[in-house]
Amino acid sequence: xxxxxxINPNNLVYEKPKLIxxxxxxxxxxxSHGVIHKLLAEVIEDLGIQDKTIxxxxxxxxxxxxxxxxxxxxxxxxxxxxxxxxxxxxxxPDKVVFTxxxxxxxxxxxxxxxxxxxxxxxxxxxxxxxNGIYGMTGGQMAPTTLIGQVTxxxxxxxxxxRNGYPLKxxxxxxxxxxxxxxxxxxxxTPATIRKCKKAIAxxxxxxxxxxxxxxxxxxxxxNMNWKMTPVKANEWMVENMFxxxxxxxxxxxxxxxxxxxxxxxx
Amino acid sequence: MAxxxxxxxxxxxxxxxxxxxxxxxxxDVLSQNKQVNSRGYHYSFMKNPEACIGCSNCATVCPxxxxxxxxxxx
Numbered sequence: 001x002x003x004x005x006x007i008n009p010n011n012l013v014y015e016k017p018k019l020i021x022x023x024x025x026x027x028x029x030x031x032s033h034g035v036i037h038k039l040l041a042e043v044i045e046d047l048g049i050q051d052k053t054i055x056x057x058x059x060x061x062x063x064x065x066x067x068x069x070x071x072x073x074x075x076x077x078x079x080x081x082x083x084x085x086x087x088x089x090x091x092x093p094d095k096v097v098f099t100x101x102x103x104x105x106x107x108x109x110x111x112x113x114x115x116x117x118x119x120x121x122x123x124x125x126x127x128x129x130x131n132g133i134y135g136m137t138g139g140q141m142a143p144t145t146l147i148g149q150v151t152x153x154x155x156x157x158x159x160x161x162r163n164g165y166p167l168k169x170x171x172x173x174x175x176x177x178x179x180x181x182x183x184x185x186x187x188x189t190p191a192t193i194r195k196c197k198k199a200i201a202x203x204x205x206x207x208x209x210x211x212x213x214x215x216x217x218x219x220x221x222x223n224m225n226w227k228m229t230p231v232k233a234n235e236w237m238v239e240n241m242f243x244x245x246x247x248x249x250x251x252x253x254x255x256x257x258x259x260x261x262x263x264x265x266x
Numbered sequence: 267m268a269x270x271x272x273x274x275x276x277x278x279x280x281x282x283x284x285x286x287x288x289x290x291x292x293x294d295v296l297s298q299n300k301q302v303n304s305r306g307y308h309y310s311f312m313k314n315p316e317a318c319i320g321c322s323n324c325a326t327v328c329p330x331x332x333x334x335x336x337x338x339x340x
Contacts, residue, residue: 003315006273006336013272014322014335025330029307030284034329190290190323230284 017041019050019070026064030230032220033061035187036129036196037068040100043201044071049208053096054088056081058110060102061136062129079110082117085124096207098125103144104134107169114173121178121212125203128170128215131222132241139225143167146244151225166244170217174250177261180211182251186219186242188234199249211253219245272320272337276310280332283307287324287333293317296324 019041027033044053050071057065059078066073076084081099089097106114106128114126133151134140140153144166148157158166174182181203185196196218203214219241223233274296281303287310288296297313310333312318320337 001271001338001340003273006271006338007275008336011320011336011338012334013320013337014325014333016331016334020331024280027329029282029329030286031329034331035327038329038331187327190326193326230286231289234286234289 017045019045021068021070023067025068027061028224030221030223030233031061032131032187032218033129035193036100036127036218036220037065039187039193039197039200040098040127041069042197043204044069046201047204047208049096049204052094053098054092056085056088056097056099058099058101058105059136060105060134062100062102063136065100079105079108080113081105082110082113082122082124082126086117086120086122089122089124093123093210096125096204097123098127098204098207100127101129102135103128103130103132103169104137104142107143107167111169114169115176118173118213118215119176119178121180123207123210124213125200125207126213126215127200128217129220130170130217130245131220132166133222133225135222135225139222144169144245146240149240168245170215170245170250173215179213179215179251180253181206181214181216181249183215183249184217184219184245184247186237186247188221188237192247217245219247269340270319270337271316271340272318272335273315274312274318274320274324275334275336276312277332277334278303278309278311279305280330281307281309282330283309284329285310286327286329290323290327292321292323293319 053071055073085099132144141151186192206214221233223230295318298308322335325333
């Protein structure tokens with residue numbers, strides 16, 4: 001069979017999701033952001049909630065996310081996406097609100113906002129992209145940088161005595177009673193990408209069912225600032241990131257009972 | 267077992283030549299072109315088109331969604 005016979009709309013098995021716009025992404029070659037955008041587009045398309053989804057984009061590499069996904073967006077100040085999303089979710093209870101944040105945005109400057117939004121159990125989805133470095137500003141140390149990892153501000157590797165320990169913010173958030181689904185995924189192989197898509201779909205379904213905050217961490221690469229090729233960066237992530245940031249569900253309230261607090265008796 | 271043949275179409279101008287699809291392909295179909303596109307990236311192409319099974323692994327890992335996959339059952 002000739003190639004021109006195979007390349008025919010009747011034989012199509014995979015095409016660009018309709019929610020991804022024609023704009024060329026500004027991300028570096030091989031950046032995990034592109035894959036996560038694509039998964040979001042596929043999930044929103046599959047659930048048929050394009051007209052009632054509102055995203056809140058962060059400050060960081062994903063600041064231009066509104067150029068690439070054809071849903072409503074609001075840009076928030078650095079780290080304040082969960083606070084803005086709280087306002088949107090409370091005033092528009094029929095909408096599905098999600099925030100898309102990096103590790104510098106969520107785990108550093110926005111720690112207060114994310115912890116309190118999750119503790120209040122605001123009905124929203126949080127997509128947390130963790131690549132262990134400040135990507136947009138040139139590869140400085142982030143709270144999630146691994147011990148010994150070389151960055152622009154830790155040229156001899158992160159030292160515990162001077163820089164402290166890496167922050168496992170997802171484990172912290174899983175402790176909070178407001179969250180319904182907390183998981184850690186990755187997008188480095190086709191199998192993990194399909195698994196991550198299921199996790200994102202579950203998180204959006206939880207938001208539709210008004211179950212509280214769903215939190216999806218995606219362990220990602222930043223090959224440009226790690227100073228590796230995209231393929232090498234994936235290998236480095238498997239070797240070094242995964243032993244510390246262990247993949248899997250941390251909390252799933254559909255399987256376990258939510259934490260219960262007894263109110264004071266008056 | 268029915269034989270399956272596939273084909274992929276890479277948007278040469280959108281491709282940034284990251285090479286993730288080359289590694290993801292189980293049949294060693296894709297490779298990076300020696301030539302570059304208008305933005306200077308070595309875009310992917312089917313070096314071994316008859317081996318393609320249309321599994322869409324390459325399109326799944328592509329961060330710039332520039333791969334479209336077709337598949338025919340014989």
